[in-house]
Amino acid sequence: MPLDRYREKRSFESSSEPQGKLESSPEGNLYIIQKHAASHLHFDLRLELDGVLKSWALPKGPSLDPAQKRLAVHVEDHPVEYGSFEGIIPEGEYGGGTVMLWDRGSWEPEGDPRKGYAKGDLKFKLHGEKLKGSWVLAKMKAKQGEKEGKNWLLIKKRDDAAASGPGPVETMNLSVATGRTMEEIASQSEERHDEKSGPFRPMTTGPRLRNQ
Numbered sequence: 001m002p003l004d005r006y007r008e009k010r011s012f013e014s015s016s017e018p019q020g021k022l023e024s025s026p027e028g029n030l031y032i033i034q035k036h037a038a039s040h041l042h043f044d045l046r047l048e049l050d051g052v053l054k055s056w057a058l059p060k061g062p063s064l065d066p067a068q069k070r071l072a073v074h075v076e077d078h079p080v081e082y083g084s085f086e087g088i089i090p091e092g093e094y095g096g097g098t099v100m101l102w103d104r105g106s107w108e109p110e111g112d113p114r115k116g117y118a119k120g121d122l123k124f125k126l127h128g129e130k131l132k133g134s135w136v137l138a139k140m141k142a143k144q145g146e147k148e149g150k151n152w153l154l155i156k157k158r159d160d161a162a163a164s165g166p167g168p169v170e171t172m173n174l175s176v177a178t179g180r181t182m183e184e185i186a187s188q189s190e191e192r193h194d195e196k197s198g199p200f201r202p203m204t205t206g207p208r209l210r211n212q
Contacts, residue, residue, distance in 0.1 A: 002052045005076040009094040016087055020079020022051040031107040031126055032083045033062065037182055038097040043169070045072060045154065047107050047124070049117065052077040056152060061169035062131060064156050068167075072137060072152040086177050086185060098186045101177040103130040103168075110134065120152070129176045130168050133161025 002022060012019050030048040035041075036057075043061040046053035056072035063070050086101040105128035109116065116122040120139025126132055134157040142149030156162050173181060 002050075002077045003079055006078055009076065011093060014090050015093050017085060017089060018079055018081040020081040023080055024048065024051045025080050025083070027106060029106045029108065030080060030083050031103075031105050031128060032101065033058075033103040033128075033131070034085070035061075035100040035102040035182065036095065036097060037099075037186075038089075038095050043102065044075075046078060046083065047122075048080055048083070049113055051080065053080055053082055054117065056137065056154070058154060061167075062154060062156070063167050063169070064131075064133075064161065064163040065165075065167065066156045066158050066162050067164075068156075070154045072154040074139075074150045074152055084177070086175060088186065088188070098182050100175045100180070100182055100185055102172075102175065103128045104176050105129055105131075123157075130172050131161075133157065133159045 003020060007019065010017055025048060028048065030046075030053070032046045032053070034044045034046070036044055040059070043058040045056045045058055045062070048054075055075045055078050057075050058070055058072050060070055083104070084101070086099055088098055089096045091097075105126065108125040108127065110123040110125065113122065113124070122137040123134070124136075125134050136155050136157060138153045138155065140149055140151045140153060175181075175185065178185075
């Protein structure tokens with residue numbers, strides 16, 4: 001089953017992470033990135049497809065610069081319910097540490113997403129609160145001795161949303177769900193902020209991904 005590996009890795013008696021089930025969101029095309037301070041700080045990219053969140057760990061986070069190809073390590077599928085998770089995974093549990101809902105919105109495949117995912121050439125547009133525009137996830141060749149490679153590259157395509165210089169990882173440090181910093185989430189503070197000291201923005205949505 002698609003979520004077996006996710007459940008095997010976790011103790012839901014200890015962690016507040018959702019156990020989840022194979023179920024699509026109302027829109028069917030959820031996109032999120034979670035900032036995760038586990039043993040190493042990284043970002044988790046998740047794209048909804050066929051009732052689960054296909055997931056990649058980004059050690060350096062996303063970049064808006066097309067010249068910056070970012071490593072994206074494919075990990076186990078997560079339940080769609082995980083798309084609203086923000087909080088603390090207890091120390092000693094798998095992925096123990098603080099989790100921030102760093103970006104959210106919807107994604108729009110460019111071409112057949114299932115064929116692109118299977119081929120290792122997944123092209124899409126993001127309609128997030130922080131990230132927008134066209135992207136590609138390109139699978140790298142497996143290393144010698146590996147049965148199946150887990151390493152992909154996340155690359156920003158050249159469009160109006162592309163940019164060089166300091167990127168979103170360096171300049172956008174608040175939760176899109178609660179406006180909190182990582183430190184505030186770690187202390188479970190409920191104080192809300194905004195990246196630009198303006199009104200807190202609601203979730204951004206885009207075109208719906210229809211089942212094929």
